[in-house]
Amino acid sequence: MTSLKLREQGYQVLLENLGQIATIRFLQEFDWGHGDYTQEHQQILKNVRRDEFWSDIAKLRQSKQIKN
Numbered sequence: 001m002t003s004l005k006l007r008e009q010g011y012q013v014l015l016e017n018l019g020q021i022a023t024i025r026f027l028q029e030f031d032w033g034h035g036d037y038t039q040e041h042q043q044i045l046k047n048v049r050r051d052e053f054w055s056d057i058a059k060l061r062q063s064k065q066i067k068n
Helices: 003-028 037-045 050-067
Strands: none
C-alpha cells in the first residue's frame, strides 16, 4: 500500500466514524513537527555518558519520593 493510499483510507475511516467536523478537529490536534528528530537527538545526547544518565535518573526519582 502506498503512503497516499494509506492516508486516503485513514481519512475515510475518520470521516465515517467521526464526521466532518470532528475529523477536522482531530487532525488539528497534531503537530507534525519539523527538522530531523534523529539527527537532533544524536547531537544533543552525543556527550551524555551512560553512567551519568542513570545517576541523574536516580536523583530525579529520589527527589520525587522526598516531595511525596
